[in-house]
Amino acid sequence: MQPAGMYSRDRCVTGVHGLDEILRGGIPYGSTVLAAGTCGSGKTTLGMEFLVRGANAGEACAHFTATEPSVKLLENIRQFAFFDMKMVDTGLINVFDMDVLYSWLGLEKSTFDLDDVHSLIKSIVDIVNTIGVTRLVIDSVTTLCYKIKSEQLIRDFLFTLGKKLATLGCTTILIAEITSATENAHWSSFGVEEAICDGIIVLGDIERMGHLLRFLQVVKMRGTSHSRAKHAIELTPLGVMLTPMLKWGAISDNVNRWGS
């Protein structure tokens, strides 16, 4: 029998170079992780790689895209050396356009009420359940939540969705767009996502002598110990590559200059 202190949750091995080491083995299964990042920080690429790596391992994956058309998204992931279009053809990678989903559900409106939110949750959960999705990415939850006007409703939406997906054993990455990734910044647009999610991965840029260096930092991950250090990112055809950021170079020039 395993001693109580030795218990560790099963992991969803992301397959992203370096990320599993940071997470000491991967994301605990069924977690809902917020990947919050500034524009151009590599959120979408990270999300897509997470799915493609899963599909490579034979897992069914789903991607809901609200920020760019799926056609473009699929074009972009072709650059991954480990991506094969067969993954889409055989149903391992399922990309859904949110605007098509909204249209099918009759949700082509600017604001969602409680009923709309519940029908959206039901549809996503239906899809996950029916095709046995174990990896899910919603890109972005910020765009989606803009349609939900009440903070309470956003909280309900994320909490209910996260709970239902966890029950189905689906590990989810919710991509969030933020305007700043500095120490004092919020890691979500609505202030509630960060509290509800099991994990937060922040992606941003550090300015070093006029150049932007992408970084990734795991701020929180329930159910696992993990590194909280900033890691530099390079986006390559082999996927996202990570290395610990130099300690003497991990502070943005602006922060040094202005102390903010």
Next chain:
Amino acid sequence: MAKEIQFEAEDEEFFGKVGSFGVPKFDNEMRGGVPRGFTMIAFTDTGSGSELFAKQFVSPAEEAENTIYISTNEGQAEIVRIFQKYDWPLDINVRTIGEEYNSNVLEKELLASRYRLEGFRLEDIQRLAQTRFVDENNQDYLTEVTNEVMALGPYFRAVVDSLDFFLQRDDPARVVAMVRMLQAHAQMYRGLLFLTVSTDGLSPSIKQELASIADMVLSFQVRTIGTDFETSMMVSKFRNAPENLKILVFRVTPEEGITPETVERIA
């Protein structure tokens, strides 16, 4: 400079200066029929017989391919049934906007309710994952209808029954603009254009505007007398022929359709 249309002498002889309303007794009352190039607006009460009159108006169909009946309320089957009943020609162009709208929009709404209530089936999900674009929902029927009528050639005959559909979904100013274009087209091509619009909910200013564009204004009314209904049509404008202004009480007969019975002159 206004566009000039060259009419064939043969056509001028065949079509003549006036066309039939499709109701012989009414043609007599209007001194031979309706002058070619006229746009007629009928303001209608519910149940006043205007739909039948509209169909009857296209029944002369001098050239079937140059005749169109556009309905926003009825389906193809219903229209064919009426035409068969009165032995009117079946080879004219018919477009049923209401039916198209139902299949394009309402069916989609019904499907959305099903998805919301019952969820997605596997085949729905597979289809959803392969659907990359949202179906264009905002079909501009107003522009389509305008283009369709304006594509008709000289001596055309067209009916739009009714403008209510457009007035409810579009900016009324756009609808008025469309009527202006159609009127100009009818005038230029010596066509006959018959438009209906119900009086319920029609703003006085739009009614006024439509009446001023039209060359002939009719009102279809229904009233109760004791336990009976009396249907009548009032001709309240007839360009350059005020002597035609009158009220005609009519009934519907199985042989002739709309059949005027009594006439009361109002001018």
Next chain:
Amino acid sequence: MSIVGGLEVFELDQGIADQLTEVSLNSSVQVRCGNSNSFMVTASTLIPLLQMFEMKGVYISASRGAAEVIQAFESVGIDVSQIQFIDLVSSGILGGTNIPYNNVHFVDSPIMLESILLRTLYILQTNQSERNFVFVDSVNALAIYNDDRMLAEYLHTFINTFRQQDVLSVILNVPDQTPPLVLSNLDLYCTDLVDRGQVVIH
């Protein structure tokens, strides 16, 4: 140095080749040179790696643009087809990246040290070879842009990363122009030293 048949011919430093026969793949070699002999020292280091040991490698070019380096190597008959270049200079020159070589990768600036490391790792992953080297040309050029502490930290990480991966790292520097902190760290972490920093004028 003389010109024979269109090629510049110079005397290779055979001592470097001899010394390199002693190092293992997980070594890190600090190669010290002077201002005037840097090209001869570089060539004398690369030739045995490519020809004797049949290695593939990554050349991090911080001193000069990769195109210029390639042309210089080709002018002395060094076949660079087995080398992938990471050019840290040309992105800083408008139009500098418009060069006819497909074995050159660009990093925006020498200050993007982590990107250089990751790009090197990426190239090594795509290299179909078990015997690889990484050549840094040079610490002095990196020192122009980077803070001493950050550069020292970087070289520490860099050397250890490649030692762990059994990739030979060769780090070129002109010692009398290298910040003392960086130099002492190099002395500490590098496993071997090829010292051609004292130039003997014949």
